[in-house]
Amino acid sequence: MNAIDEKLQPILSTVLHRNAGEPEFHQAAREVLESLGRVITRNPEYSDEALIERICEPERQIIFRVPWIDDKDQVQINRGFRVQFNSALGPYKGGIRFHPSVNVGIIKFLGFEQTFKNALTGMPIGGGKGGSDFDPKGKSDREIMRFCQSFMIELHRHIGEYVDVPAGDIGVGAREIGYMFGMYKRLNNRFEAGVLTGKGLAYGGSRARKEATGFGTAFFVRSMLAQQGKDMEGMRCIVSGSGNVAIYAMEKVLSFGGKIVACSDSAGYVVDEDGIDLDLVKQIKEGKRGRISEYVELRGGKAHYVAGGQIWDVPCDIALPCATQNELNGSDAKTLVENGVIAVAEGANMPCTPEAVHLFQQAKVLFAPGKAANAGGVATSALEMQQNASRDSWTFAKTESKLEEIMTNIHAACHETADEYGAPGDYVLGANIAGFVRVADAMRAMGVI
Template sequence: MKTVVAGGQVLEKIMFTDEYTQRAYDEVLRRNSDEPEFLQAVHEVFASVEPVIREHPEFRDAGVLERIAEPERLVQFRVAWTDDAGHVRVNRGYRVQFSSVLGPYKGGLRFHPSVNQSIIKFLGFEQTFKNSLTGLPMGGGKGGSDFDPKGKSDGEVMRFCQAFMTELQRHIGPFTDVPAGDIGVGGREIGYLFGQYRRIRDEYSGVLTGKPLEFGGSLARTEATGYGLCYFTNKALESLRGESLDGKTVAVSGSGNVAIFAIEKAQQMGATVVSASDSTGYVHDPHGIDLDVLKDVKIDHHGRIAEYAERVDSAEYHEGSRGVWSIACDVALPCATQNEIGADDADALIANGCTVVCEGANMPSTPEAIERYREHHVLYGPAKAANAGGVAVSGLEMSQNSIRLSWTFEGVDQRLHQIMDDIFTTCADAAERYGAAGDLMLGANAAGFLKVASAMTAQGLM
């Protein structure tokens, strides 16, 4: 039994049944004891894949767990830029290249004050297995900076992106590492990053995804994570419960692209979505979110969620974003940030009738919340499966760039829908194979890990 402590707070008590898994995790803990988010992600995967390790002793002999938890490469660099007043500002930039065993490193860039090495490593680790589940030839990576684009002028964002890419371009390329957007990195930032890469390298290639349509972006990429989340949720409901999103009351957190397009697709599927949130608070609209108003507030004018309630009579605004989980609902789709649902939030959801939680954000549920889901037989769709639609369409954008063609929105959306259905089936089949039918978290981790571990073993020690 071991205890992980960060910032004076006990995060997890760790005990594995397999001696090799325990030994490998102890080494990860020793090397990364000050990285709680990364340790949380590693512990979840290691706990899930113990039956896979028992079935494949060759993974033990090849040291797969020790290797899979150590990134192939981690780069930290200084980003110096000037603000509009001419003052020099300095931020930290990161790129973790976790695994290239299945293809070029693939994963987003996050610009947010919370970004640090632990966050980047947890995201890159998760991305490796998420990309594996899509069935597309992509490895796992992630990157970003503690730069905050909020409140910055376009000129300041451009100068930061140019300084960031001046260093990052040494480490990426269309056959090496293909970053995309994430929190704080949208079409504007991708455009500035792509322009600087092209200027320095003198090449026009699919080195970034999430690009605007005018220079190589894919239709349906903006909608992909939110749409894919709903496709996965609906498939899980149909397969495990004989139900669908039609007629369900849905609570959504967040109000970025993932949340907005999850709301849009859930409404198209017949659900009533009653909430949205941002870092300041949340709105509850029992009549159903007015998507046109929400898009105008958040996409067109980059406003605060309180402005939605000022414009919609049926909506109430509440300070404190976590209160969104006190709303009565059938289905919860957390689409904001990591660890936004704790044990108390999970208890509130369950007490108010929620029976399904599928994750649009990365690792939004704490381990304690996940235990609550299991205790109360909540249908739980983990992030690495449920929110894989974004990176799936990024993979499809890479394909379109390679063949110099663009597919229709309907064509991309059809491929996305099939990929998300296939991800559910892969997870469900793996869960049943390893004696945990219906446990999609175990299924996602086991299936994603098995593919990566098998490739690592086949390609030899490296």
């Protein structure tokens, strides 16, 4: 980890004290503050009027009860969250996550990251995040519908197309968005298409939204490599996860000439030296909602499966952690470096621990932080909001072209900012400072609010 400027140390101490027991939020705040010493040295006005303290404090945190009835007619209780972190650039924007690990600290860290990620897109959107400790795995469609409806009965009072626009995240796909949108429409007695993104095409969704986060991550990696005079042709790539982000990152890497040799799910990983058959992965994960271990049999035994273990043990040129936070630690990073990795990009939110990031940077590995590399999802959500506002529907090609342009611009902003602040090639510092400056300038213009 890098040292924090002495002028920022009291701010970090306050954040740690005020948000006790929230290690993920501590980690996210520390990572941003480590980058800001150079900014306040050059621009002392950014430390006036407790600006940085205000950026680290959510504007609003909402916690609520979600009662629902399961298929055995038993009442179940979950907890719902929405953290509306910062609206300086526009309405709060960020996904909803359904997973047993969800708590206020995780939602707060995600909302904090989202604030800077959204700023990097250049779109008029603020940062927020939400979710519940509900686990959709093993639940029937009816149970999921009842839960989503109950969740929205409370959430609907806090959102709106000019207030807060949620989307999907882990455990929340088109099915869950549909159930929530239907209940929102009924409760408010109006068709407010722009209140949720990630909707189905039949009722206001955007083409390329499902693919956007994974595609965007691949676009960012391509830009990083191009900056070094390289491309993906023939490069070995491993991808953790096998959900939307992982699947579509793999699809775009393949289109750029890369070779995917391994992917995973929460139970283990598969290695296919002939190259992962993406159609099979889609069949297992999107069609059957099955386990990645099924890949070996469907592949006719041409691949092998490792239960548990670490996908990061597989030698590669490019590693894309696309599963969940802190999945890649210092030991994993050391193994990747020893095996010759040249680029790592975070498709998930903060999947690399601080120690892992430090090791990658020490080894001169190209490293793209999530707030830059996985911004394609929220960027396309903002494009969905544009289409909803104009009662329009764009082609897949038009939407993907806009996504590619946004990701290219994000890469340029991170690269140029790192150069400007004397840290060439440091995409973490570049992303943090570029995002911070956009949010901070807007907040300063609005006064102390």
